[in-house]
Amino acid sequence: MQRLYALAERIADSTISVLVLGETGVGKEVLAETIHRLSPRRNAPFVKLNCAAFTETLLESELFGHERGAFTGAVAQKPGLLESADGGTVFLDEVGELGASTQVKLLRVLEDRKVQRVGSLKPKEIDVRFVAATNRDLEAEVFAGTFREDLFFRLNGIPLVIPPLRERPVEIEPLARALVTHLCRRSGRREPDITHQALDVLLRYSWPGNIRELRNVMERAVLLCGSDPIAPEHLPVEKMVSTLPARSFASMRPPAPRVAPAPPKSRPPDFEATLPVPRPTVPPTTDNALKSGVELIERDLIVRALEQCAGNQTHAARLLGISRRTLVSRLEQYNLPRPRKPRDE
Structure with a gap:
């Protein structure tokens, strides 16, 4: 996590959009606030919106604002969150929940840096930085046609992945x-x-x-x-104390397409900032018995998972809720023989 926050500090001065990826509860909002706090915008508003908390109509009203009489119940003029965040940072949590209409309008704001209230014909210029977050695999959703590719590229200027605890x-x-x-x-x-x-x-x-x-x-x-x-x-x-493995971030994603989505056509390689998951280690402790006990439990779980998955390392890693890379490093750490690679792996 130190590397992740060091990277957040390096990109804080820029205006490029940031996409924070990770499971529920890993601290995506905290990272977004850190980026804002370290940026030249620190004294301007940090405005956050949970995109999953509103219907599409209400979400557009919250984001873009509305004029009086724009829809039933709009009895007064109201500026949107994007206007309120002028000069600061907008944090869009659960951005994968955006509906098709809102995606189009948000893309226009990202491209033109202008916002237009619902029911208004006058766009207004704004200066905001966008930080979005999701626990979904947006690339897979782009391939499935449920999330706009152009909006994904706009939001995914710097992708930051927070590993699960x-x-x-x-x-x-x-x-x-x-x-x-x-x-x-x-x-x-x-x-x-x-x-x-x-x-x-x-x-x-x-x-x-x-x-x-x-x-x-x-x-x-x-x-x-x-x-x-x-x-x-x-x-x-x-x-x-249950030994049932938790679902991993990968298992929460939509089913993987048969053909992998093409990589972004124009994203510079320097912007590929996704961090590798650091190799887990047991915390240092003065109680060597505790450390040995945890290692024995972990070793036993790995052996059982490999047996259950007939030696398939990819399936065993998924069952354990860890990445395949982590599983391979654990096999080396505990001096466990690596199973012969099955044909389907």
């Missing part, structure tokens, strides 16, 4: 401790420690809800532990 377990302990500190300062409580047994539970869980879920779990633990250290009994253990 389960692929960066080195961050789980420091994140959990930071959340406990924040929650206790906010509520005026004494900050409790976290036992090794509780950390073991946190490390073994696959976190399908990512950082948002971790925050909820730690908030519950702080409330339940009282003056004691946070222990497994303060966590939703019945749920968290």
